[in-house]
Amino acid sequence: MLLRFRVANHRSIRDECELSFVSASAGDSVARATALRDHGQEISVLPIIGIFGANASGKTNLLRALFDMRDAVRTSFAEWATQPRIPRQPFKLAPASTDETTLYEVDLMLGANPVRYTYGFELSDERVEAEWLHAYPEGRRVVWFDREADRPDAEGGEFLFPRSGHDSSHGFLGKRDVLVSVTRPNALFLSTGATLNDPQLAALHRWFVDNLWMVTPGQDVKARSEWTQRMLSDPKRGKDYRKWLIELLSIADLGITGIDVDRETGEVALRHRSSDNSDLALDFVGEESLGTHSWFAFLGPMLAVLDAGTVLLVDELDSSLHPTLAAEVVRLFQNPKSNPRGAQLLFTTHDATLLGSAVLDRPLAREQIWITSKKTSGETELYPLVAVGPGDDEDLERGYLRGRYGGSPRVSVGEIARALIWIETERDREREAKAPA
Known part of the structure; x- marks a missing residue:
């Protein structure tokens, strides 16, 4: 400390x-x-x-x-x-x-x-x-x-x-x-x-x-987002991180209901509630907003620090x-x-x-x-x-x-x-x- x-x-x-x-x-x-x-x-x-x-x-x-x-x-x-x-x-x-x-x-x-x-x-x-x-x-x-x-x-x-x-x-x-x-x-x-x-x-x-750990405005949000995605693929803590991320993304009122992680590539897709109350997965890179990317990229370092003290x-x-x-x-x-x-x-x-x-x-x-x-x-x-x-x-x-x-x-x-x-x-x-x- x-x-x-x-x-x-x-x-x-x-x-x-x-x-x-x-x-x-x-x-x-x-x-x-x-x-x-x-x-x-x-x-x-x-x-x-x-x-x-x-x-x-x-x-x-x-x-x-x-x-x-x-x-x-x-x-x-x-x-x-x-x-x-x-x-x-x-x-x-x-x-x-x-x-x-x-x-x-x-x-x-x-x-x-x-x-x-x-x-x-x-x-x-x-x-x-x-x-x-x-x-x-x-x-x-x-x-x-x-x-x-x-x-x-x-x-x-x-x-x-x-x-x-x-x-x-x-x-x-x-x-x-x-x-x-x-x-x-x-x-x-x-x-x-x-x-x-x-x-x-x-x-x-x-x-x-x-x-x-340092987060600055000049850092590449894409790189930090990818780092957060790798956390979700961690076999030891991935499930915990997924629960935390879903909760924190939901609190931000981004309409997110879940996270899908490709086991082979580690790529992430966020699920959203559609107008007919079904879940729809959006492509993270091409379809998610800049605000979602910023919050997602920030959550990875924050959760890692909270987890490690x-x-x-x-x-x-x-x-x-x-x-x-x-x-x-x-x-x-x-x-x-x-x-x-x-x-x-x-x-x-x-x-x-x-x-x-x-x-x-x-x-x-x-x-x-x-x-x-x-x-x-x-x-x-x-x-x-x-x-x-x-x-x-x-x-x-x-x-x-x-x-x-x-x-x-x-x-x-x-x-x-x-x-x-x-x-x-x-x-x-x-x-x-x-x-x-």
Whole structure:
């Protein structure tokens, strides 16, 4: 389960930004209790965070940063050696940022008897400048390893491990010297250790491999639809997925009564109720609507994440879903009965109705709402709505659209139209000035 994410110097994010799933409200109805404690207080974790903000304010960059951290952990050992430089995207609007490191860090909760872990690293173009992994068994920090390039105290090289006492017995117990010797400067120690089958590091590495599924507007809906179709052909879970899909497709009021799956090809046909009350199967590719394709393509990743208890990243939740469906997706993750394995959803959106309206009861608690805004320097600023301090009875949708919390375009009513009218007026004047007397 994801507790916290920290990033700096990634695309439009220059200064450090931190996103937290940890609930600050004791007894919040949507937060999930955990076995973790902090200063004697039980830690509760939110199943959902929604990020609101204007176009180009950095919402997508935040999701991309988390996904890029995942890619780094998965690929640094096998692929970075073949590339001219470490793949990263520092902030470009300040030349000094190119020479500064890019930072990623996550706090996770792993294991049947949950333990909190903090893992992070800093990258330059040439190498891993720093990397660290700390565990918190029984709530007490234990350093598994700390890595720092050009460490002033070079007695132990760039890696430091606990030497003795409580920390060493609860810390990293793997073949340290062997793993250090084969870890390239431009590869993560975590990736190296997991590739060489260290059991402790493999468990954390597996979280990155299995988590952080990402759905974006730019992805091919056809490819995701085909992936959902393959789920239906899974001999282990296909029947379950079929039941879930039929129910969710029906809820969307698409007139669907069933699903046929060709055993040989895996192709799907959706059955619809006809005017004479019989079922009629339509060709999925040629006869189903774009709306059906979008919802069907979204359901595959969503059901897989709910089934596995992992994390789903969705950029622009409202781009392919009607506001009512988007709200139902949020409620699906919020409800412990429909989300019994503690899956999490992190999404971006422009849909202010999710903040509460006369049409939709607000599906998000206030502490689940985060906002991105862009400074005049082009940097992204990230903050929770509760930091702005809206009143208990305040209409959040109206307040957001009016710019009370930031994160909305600085455009006055009619400003775009006035700008175009001014341009046309200037053109008319130029034409009149050039016309012969």
